[in-house]
Each structure stands twice: as structure tokens, then as C-alpha cells.
Amino acid sequence: MRPNIAESVDATFWLVFGISVFLLLVVVVAMFYFIYKFNKKRHPVAEQISGHTGLEITWTVIPLILVIIMFFSGYYGFENMRNVPAGADSITVTGQMWKWSYTYPNGKKSDTLYVPLGKDIHMLIQSIDVNHSFYIPSMRVKEDAVPGRTNYLWFNADKLGSYEIACAEYCGLDHWNMYSRLVIIPQEKYYEWLYAKPDSTVSTTTTTTTTPTDSVKTSAGVTDTTKSKTDSVKTNKNDSAIKKDSVK
Amino acid sequence: MANGTIAGQHPEEVSFYEYDGKRKGIMGWLLTLDHKRIGILYLIAMLGFFAVAVSMGVLMRLEMLTTGETIMKPQTYNSIFTLHGVIMIFLFIIPGIPAVFGNFLLPIQIGAKDVIFPRLNLLSWYLYIIGGLLAIISLFTGGGIMDTGWTFYVPYSIRTTTNVSLSVFAAFVLGFSSILTGLNFITTIHRMRCPGMTFFRMPLFVWGLYSTAWIQVLATPIVGITLVLVILERFFGIGVFDPNKGGDPLLYQHLFWIYSHPAVYIMILPAMGVVSDIIATFTKKDIFGYVPIALSSLAIAFVGYLVWGHHMFTSGISDTSRVIFSFLTFLVAIPTGVKVFNWVASLYKGSIDMRAPMLYVMAFIIVFSIGGLTGLVLGTLDTDIHLTDTYFVVAHFHYVMFGGMGLLFFASLHYWYPKMFGRMYNEKMAKFSCWVFVIGFNVLYFPMFIMGYLGMPRRYYDYLPEFAPYHIVATVGSWIMVLGMIFMFANLIRGLYNGPRATENPWDGTTLEWKVPSPPPLENFDKIPTVHYGPYHRDWEDDRNEVVKEKH
Numbered sequence: 047m048r049p050n051i052a053e054s055v056d057a058t059f060w061l062v063f064g065i066s067v068f069l070l071l072v073v074v075v076a077m078f079y080f081i082y083k084f085n086k087k088r089h090p091v092a093e094q095i096s097g098h099t100g101l102e103i104t105w106t107v108i109p110l111i112l113v114i115i116m117f118f119s120g121y122y123g124f125e126n127m128r129n130v131p132a133g134a135d136s137i138t139v140t141g142q143m144w145k146w147s148y149t150y151p152n153g154k155k156s157d158t159l160y161v162p163l164g165k166d167i168h169m170l171i172q173s174i175d176v177n178h179s180f181y182i183p184s185m186r187v188k189e190d191a192v193p194g195r196t197n198y199l200w201f202n203a204d205k206l207g208s209y210e211i212a213c214a215e216y217c218g219l220d221h222w223n224m225y226s227r228l229v230i231i232p233q234e235k236y237y238e239w240l241y242a243k244p245d246s247t248v249s250t251t252t253t254t255t256t257t258p259t260d261s262v263k264t265s266a267g268v269t270d271t272t273k274s275k276t277d278s279v280k281t282n283k284n285d286s287a288i289k290k291d292s293v294k
Numbered sequence: 295m296a297n298g299t300i301a302g303q304h305p306e307e308v309s310f311y312e313y314d315g316k317r318k319g320i321m322g323w324l325l326t327l328d329h330k331r332i333g334i335l336y337l338i339a340m341l342g343f344f345a346v347a348v349s350m351g352v353l354m355r356l357e358m359l360t361t362g363e364t365i366m367k368p369q370t371y372n373s374i375f376t377l378h379g380v381i382m383i384f385l386f387i388i389p390g391i392p393a394v395f396g397n398f399l400l401p402i403q404i405g406a407k408d409v410i411f412p413r414l415n416l417l418s419w420y421l422y423i424i425g426g427l428l429a430i431i432s433l434f435t436g437g438g439i440m441d442t443g444w445t446f447y448v449p450y451s452i453r454t455t456t457n458v459s460l461s462v463f464a465a466f467v468l469g470f471s472s473i474l475t476g477l478n479f480i481t482t483i484h485r486m487r488c489p490g491m492t493f494f495r496m497p498l499f500v501w502g503l504y505s506t507a508w509i510q511v512l513a514t515p516i517v518g519i520t521l522v523l524v525i526l527e528r529f530f531g532i533g534v535f536d537p538n539k540g541g542d543p544l545l546y547q548h549l550f551w552i553y554s555h556p557a558v559y560i561m562i563l564p565a566m567g568v569v570s571d572i573i574a575t576f577t578k579k580d581i582f583g584y585v586p587i588a589l590s591s592l593a594i595a596f597v598g599y600l601v602w603g604h605h606m607f608t609s610g611i612s613d614t615s616r617v618i619f620s621f622l623t624f625l626v627a628i629p630t631g632v633k634v635f636n637w638v639a640s641l642y643k644g645s646i647d648m649r650a651p652m653l654y655v656m657a658f659i660i661v662f663s664i665g666g667l668t669g670l671v672l673g674t675l676d677t678d679i680h681l682t683d684t685y686f687v688v689a690h691f692h693y694v695m696f697g698g699m700g701l702l703f704f705a706s707l708h709y710w711y712p713k714m715f716g717r718m719y720n721e722k723m724a725k726f727s728c729w730v731f732v733i734g735f736n737v738l739y740f741p742m743f744i745m746g747y748l749g750m751p752r753r754y755y756d757y758l759p760e761f762a763p764y765h766i767v768a769t770v771g772s773w774i775m776v777l778g779m780i781f782m783f784a785n786l787i788r789g790l791y792n793g794p795r796a797t798e799n800p801w802d803g804t805t806l807e808w809k810v811p812s813p814p815p816l817e818n819f820d821k822i823p824t825v826h827y828g829p830y831h832r833d834w835e836d837d838r839n840e841v842v843k844e845k846h
Contacts, residue, residue, distance in 0.1 A: 051676075059677045059747075066667035069631075073638055073663050077656065080641035081648065084577075092579035092645040094832065102586050105635040106628060113624035116674055121617060123676030128613050176450040177543060179608060179683055183749025186680040190609045192544060193449055194537020197610040210758070214608075214683040214751040216443045218450055219368055222754035 048131050048166070051201055054123040055186040062116050069109075127187065130200040134166035141171070141178030141191035144220035146211060154240055159211060159228045161203045162236035171197040179215035182228055190215055203230045307820070309716060309813040327412035328816060332419050333398030334714070339423060340386055340394060341783075347381035348776065350374050355738070355772040358765045361756055368755040372441040373456070375753060377433075379444030380461065384468050385426055387699050388557055391564040392475060392510075393422070395706045396503045398714060400479060402807040403497045405488025405825065407817040410481045418474040425468035432460035443753060445554070448535040448546040452527050459528050462521045469518045472560075476510025479503055488806075490825035494585065497805045497829040501588040502567025505595040509556045509563075513599070517553030520546065544609055551602035559598040561695060563591055565702035566633055569655050572709050573637055574830035575803040576652035577644025581830050583636035590629035597626045607678045616675060623673035630666055634659065649801065650724035654705035657732045661701060665693025668743065686746025689739045697735060704731075704782060711786065712796030716813040719789030727785060731778030737771030805829050 083089065137159070138149040148156045161167045171180045173191035181188040185201040213224035231239070310330045317325055326332060357364045357371055366374070397415065401408050409415050433439050436457030442450055451458050483504050487496070496504075524546070526532050533539025535546045574581045581587065603611060603619030637659060646652070668690045671677045681687065712718055741764035746752075750761050757765060799808040806825075810818055 055676050055680050058674055059671060059680075062671045062674055062677065066670055070663050070667055073634060074660055077638050077641065077659060080638065080644075081646055081656065084641060084644050084646050086578075086645045086647050089643070089645050092577060092832075093643040094580050095582060095643055096580040096828075097583040097585070098639075101639065102583055102632070102636075106632060109628055109631045113627055113670070116670060117621055117624050120620065120674030120676050120678075124613075124617070124620075124679075127676055127679065176453060177447055181683075181749075181751060183680070186676075188608050188679050188682065192610055194542065195544075195610055210749065212749070212751050216372075216447070216450070216753040218441070218454065219372065221372075222368065222756045 048202070049123075049126055050204060051123070051127055052184065052186040054126060058116075058119045058123050061119055065112055065116060069112075127199070130168045130198065131166045134168040134200055135162070136168045136170060137161070138170045138172065139180055139191070141173040141180065141213065141217075141224075142175050143218055144213070144224040146178075146180070146213070146224065146226040150240060152240065157226065159226065160236060160239055161228065161230055162233040163203055163206055163230050164233065166200055166202050168200045169198060171199065176217050177215045178213045178217050178224070181212045181214040182209060183212065184209045185228075188214055206230050206232070307811065307815045309811065310816050311716075311813060313816045315816075325416070327408070327416055329397050329401050329408050329412065329415060330714075330814065332415050333394050333396075335419055336389070336393040336397060336422070339419075339426065340390060343381050343385040343426060347378050347386060348779070350378040350381070352772055352776055354378065355769040357755070358757070359769045361759060361762060369438075369441065371755045372753070373439035376440050376443050380429065380440075380465070382695075383444055383557075384465050385422075385429070387561045387695055389422060389468075389472060389475070390561070390699060390703050391568065391706060392479065392503055392506055392560075393418075394703075395499075395568070395710060396475075396479060396564060399710065399807055400482065400500060400503055401486065402810060402814060402818050403500050403805055403829075404483065404486060404491055405806050405819065405823045406482065406486035407819065407822070409478050410486050411478050414474050414478050418471045418478070421467055421471035421474070425464045425466075425471060428464035428467060429461055432457045432464060436460060445550060446521070446524060447550075448524065448527065448543050451524055452535065459525050462524055466518050466521045469514045469521075472510045473514045476507035476514070479507040480511065483507075488822050488825060494588065495825055495828050496588075497567070498570035498581065498584065498587055498591075499564065499567035499805075501591050502564040502570075505591040506560050506563045509560050509595050509598070513553045513556040513560075516549060517557075520549040520553070523549075544606070544611065547606050547609055548602070551605045552599075555602040555605065556595070556598045558694075559594055561699045563594060565699045565706075566591065568702050568706050568709070569633075569637055569658065570640075571803075571805060572651050572655045572705060573640045575709075575801050576647045576649060576655075577641055578647070578802065578832065579640070579644045579830070580828070580832070581636070582640040582642070583632075584828065584830070586632055587636050590632045593629040594626060597622060597629070601626055604673055604678070607675065608682055620673055620675045620678075624670070627666070627670065627673070634663060634666075647801075650719075650721055650728065651705050651709035651801075653725050653728050654701055654708060657728060658698065658701040658705065661693055661697035661732065661735065665690060665695075665697050668693065680749075681746055683752055684746035685742040685750045685752055688752050689742035689746060692739045692742075697739075701732075704728075707786065709801070710807070711789070712800045713807055713812045713814070715790055715793075716796050717789050717793035718796050718800065719785050719793055723781065723785040727778050727781035729778075730781060731775055734771050734773070734775030734778050738768050738775050739771070741765075741767045741771075804832060 136151060139159070140147050140149065145157065148159050150156070169180065171189050171191045173193045175193065177193070178191040179188055180191055180199070182201065187199045187201050189197045189199040191197065207230055209228040211226040211228050213221055217224065310328055314322060323331055323335065353365070354371065354374055357366050397409070436459070437455040438457060440456045440458050440461045441454060442456075442458055446458065446462060483496070483500060523532075523534050527535055531539070533541045535541045535543055537543065570581050570587055601619060601623045603615055604623045607616050607620075668686070672681055672687065672690060708719070708724055745761050745764045748761070750757060796812045798811055801808070806823060807814075809823070
């Protein structure tokens, strides 16, 4: 089991936060003490001190060591973030003004991101119009959706529950309303849902996305074909909506 | 107290306000070549833009007071945060200190009669005004007020129907104003220093301006070209940034930040120079670590070029480049830390006179340290992934920009006020308004750190109910902060009319501007001074200092 991303991000955060508070206290305490001690009433004549090489070296070298520590703690967490564990489930997320839609390896589409408990989830992130950013605050992960390219992130679905998904890159009028949900459900329920007939709430556009890493069984061809007709209709409708929105 | 031989003072000499050259009245100002008048012209224009942008900030906070619609619709909100950013960045923060205080004081501080290219200087002001006017015209023409955010990210800035082209062109024109000012300052510093004014005898404010000027000259053309490409993309669909035509939206982000990250240092370096000058004056002693402070300005300017990628950690740039940019970002923290430590050390064994400018500077050190240190979490690779594009970033850059450059703009106004206007403001009121401002500032921006950590994305018209308490506190903070600014400016304006006359050197400062009358005459000095000591040198018995040894 790989380290939990959210936990390691928080650990780094508090480490850097701790160092920062320490440095802030050094600066502020020294400052207030000097202001008090060397006020012109208590200390009417200034002593001319124009520098000290030893001190200059000290406060160059100690911060240098501290920033290297901080850099590496961030780097290890980052390595983990960028290397998707083997056997992760791949799901494609497509951003558009102003909604997220999810495409599963078997072609199933959804507006809500359902994922199975305990699995590593590999998100392939795309956009069909402008930049968006796929952000799951509780998982501490985020990656931009940029037209013309596929970005990725991964997270571990370690706790049952429902979490916010937001758009973190400004994308126009309803950017603030581009929320979606991550719902982590038990594995049996997940596979039951994944292979069930598309329900009425599933209505998203398709972009012609191919999922490169098809690690899950692809036995749901039947649902695929039945869905494709409704999809193409929806696509047209949505395309015109986008055009209307961006007449130039 | 003498810092070199200064030509005899002529109290009867008329100030640059009263001196009538070829033209009188308003034309004497609009066609002036005097660096001091141009500085005042910038100040007037800039405070106007600043007031507009502050009002927009207040309106944004008012909208965020409650969930749902409070006073405006989403489209209006998007336009307002865009304008707030564009005006603050391009019309206030970037040109602020160099254009106003740099113009007014740089020639005096290096013992010159004016900048080397006075006509170019006036042209810079006109370009600034034209840029500002174009930005204003863009509000009332075309497809409505721009709604892209101040970063103009493609593809949105290409697709939106709002009036992006004209606003972007305004920023392009403003860029030329910035380049010409930078060019003028570099040449002035190299060619116009008075006898004895070696590089390491220049006041640290001049060092800040010098480092900044290089960034202005070298980095601004990049954003100029980038903005032109956006306009061409909008009109002709040339496809540089459009992936459907073989372009790349990330290319835009690279080009934009190659300028706009160094621009952060354009904003802060001159301000940092002000800190050193003010501390030296009000501690009655030499600054601690003059050479390290001066060189750290250059180090920041240089390393600052190489860290733009930290704005793009989640954009999809390669993992290798993210790692390198993160490391370089941490390196730029070192010279910044060196400055802060030296400033605090400068207080040691001084004789501290806590006047209003000094109070502003002390407030700056705390607020800027918070801003700088929260930058570490954003430079760290894995935490930035979570925090980028949230309110944490909004809080961070308001702490460094407004708490940094903004507070120091106010500090400079109070410090050089007697020199610029020849009068004094009310000291008690100035300190009181500083306290109100700083308290309001923290109440306004600190909750944003917490919101950001909890996952509140920026540029959101509305928010989830759990963020409500923080938004309410922040909005109340904005009222307190604005109240502080109203007190401050009321006091400063009142001083213009009712303040007592200022003497030549009200603060007992050591740099050259305190050796000329307040306000200075047309060409500052009737005889070019000769300098024998470092800028913060005072007479003292102790012989350890090198500057003294040079005394012959």
C-alpha cells in the first residue's frame, strides 16, 4: 500500500508551517525586543554597527538548510503523487463549461464520480473548451484540464463517503458552480452500478476519448452501444450551447 | 552630520512648484521635464486608479458577505475581480514606487539634477496615461467589461465575447511606459552619479530601483509580445495557442509568467529599498549589512527570472520541470530572508524613533514575513498541488503585494511627504490610521489562508455554507481596512493645507535628499555635491568602519 496522499500532503504542510512559524517568531520577537530595548528614550545614542560577516553567513546557511529540508519533504510527497500505482482503475474526466463528466473504461458515463472503496483511482483529465482544474480538496489533489492534452492524477479511495469536486481554474461565467461529487461506495455496489443499464440521471456529452489504460474488464459492450445514440444527441445539444456561449 | 560637501543652501530659492519656466499653469505641468513634477503627476494619476481598484475590492467583499446574490450577478463579479486585478497590478503595484518615488527621489539621491532622458521620462508618463485611458475606454466599448482574470489565460481569453482585445492592448502600452522608465533609470544610475557616489555609496532605495529597472527592461517585452499574440489570435485565429491548430495553451502560461513572475520583484524590490532607507533614518545608525542587502536585490532579480514555472505546478508541465522550479523557488527565499534578518539586526543598538514611517515599516516586516513564509508552502511541490488556485494563494499574494508594496507605498508617502510637499501631516493621526489599516488588513486576509487550506477555490462568485464565517469576517475586515486608508489620506490631504512647514531635514536623515530644501528647487542642487561616505554614515568616534578609513 502506497502512502496516503492526503496524509503526506498534510504532514508536509505542518512541517513547513512549523518551520515558518519558528522563523516568524525569531523575526518578530527580536524585532519587538529591539524596539523596546533600543527605544530612543532608553537608548538615546545609537551605536554604529554596519554589519557582521559571521551573522550574514549564519542567516544564509541555516535558511538554506531549512529550505532544502522543505524541498525534499515536498519532493517525496510529489513523487508519490505522480507515480500511479500499478493496478489503479482509470477513469476519464472531461471538463467543459461548466460541468465535469466521467467516462469509465467500459464506456459508461456519469455526472458523479463513483469509485470503489479501497482502490487506487487514476484520473485522466481532459477539457473540450477552456482550461479547468480538477480539484478534490479532501484528497489534496488537483490537476488542470487543458484542451489538447491529457493530464492525470491519482488518489486512493480509502473511506466511504461523498466528497466535493471543484473547478479550480477560472473558466468563465459559472466557474463557481462547476461542482461535482466524488462518491466512494463498496466494491460490490460499484460493479453493480458500473454494469447496470444507464439510468436517467446519466446525461453527459462525449468527447471522442479513448482510455489508454484499460485495466478493468471490458465486458459491457451491450450498454455501450445502447448508450451511444442518446449520447450523440446530447453532444449536439451541448455543442450548440457552447457555441452560443462563446460567439465571437 | 555632513555627508560630503554640499553646496550652500539657499532658503530663498523657489521650489519646483513655484518655479515658472517657459510655460505657466497647467501646461507647466503637462509639458514639464522636471523629474519631480513628473513624479507628482504619476502620484495623482496613480492614487486615482488605486481608489477605483480599492472600491472594486470592497464591492467584491460585499458580494461575498452572504451566499447567493448579495449585490451583483456572476458576470459582474467576474468583471470586477478582473478589473481589480488589472488596475492594481498594471496601474498601481508595478509602476507605483519606481514611477512616483523613483522619479522624485532617484536623481536627488544620487546627486543629479534630473534623470538622464527627461523627455523620455515625460513620454513614459503619457504612455501610462494613454494605457490607463484605453483600459477605461475598454469598459464602455466592445462586448462588455473583460472577464478573464488579470492573467488573461487562453483559451478563455480568446473565446470570451467581452472586450479583451482593447484591455490587453492597454496593458501592452503600459508595458512600454515601464520599459522606458527602466531604461531611463539604468542609464541615469550609470551616468549621472555625482562625484564620490560609487555604486556602494548609493542609498539602498537606488539599489532597489536599479535591480528593478533591469527586470523592467528585460522581462516586459516578453509580456508585450504575448499580449499581441492574444490579440492576433482573437482577430485572425493564428493558432499559436489553439491546440486545434497546433498551438498550445501552456505556451501562453509560460510566456505570461516569464514576465509576470519577475514582475512580482518589480513590485517589491524598490519597496524593499525604501525599508532600508527608513530604518537607517529612524534608528539613527548605519544599516546592518549594506552590501548583503544591495547584492540580495540583484540576486532576487536574477533568480526571480527562473522561477516562473511555480505558477504552473498543476498545469501539466513535466514532472522534472516542476521539481526544478520548486527548488529554484526555494532559493529565491534566501536573499529575501537575508534582507529581513538584516533589517531586524539594524534595530540592534540603534536609537529607535518610532515615527509614522517607521511604524509602517515595522508593520510591513511582520505582514511581509507572513506573506513570504506562506510562500514556502506554495513553493513546496505536494502542498502547492492542494493550495494553488485557492484562497490560500489570494491571501498569500495580498500579504506580499498589498502588505508589502502597498504598506511601503504608504510608508514612502509619509517618509518623503515633507520633502515632496514641504509640509507635515499630523503624526498621531498617521500612526492611528496605520494601526487601523494593519488590523483591518489582517482581519480581511488572514481568514483566507484558512479557507484556502479547507479547499475554497479562488475567483468564485459563490461558496459552500461551511465557508460563510470566514467570508463574513473577511468582509468586516475590508471595512476596517478601508477606514484606516480614509483616515490616512484625510490626514495627508489636510496636511497639504494646514500642516506646519517642514524643515529641510525633519527626520535627521543622511541621504542627499535631506540636504536640499523641502520642497527642492528646480534642479535640486545649484552645485553638484561631492560625496565622501556611505549613504547612512553619521559622524562617530568608532574607527572600525571602512567608510571612515576612506576619510583620509
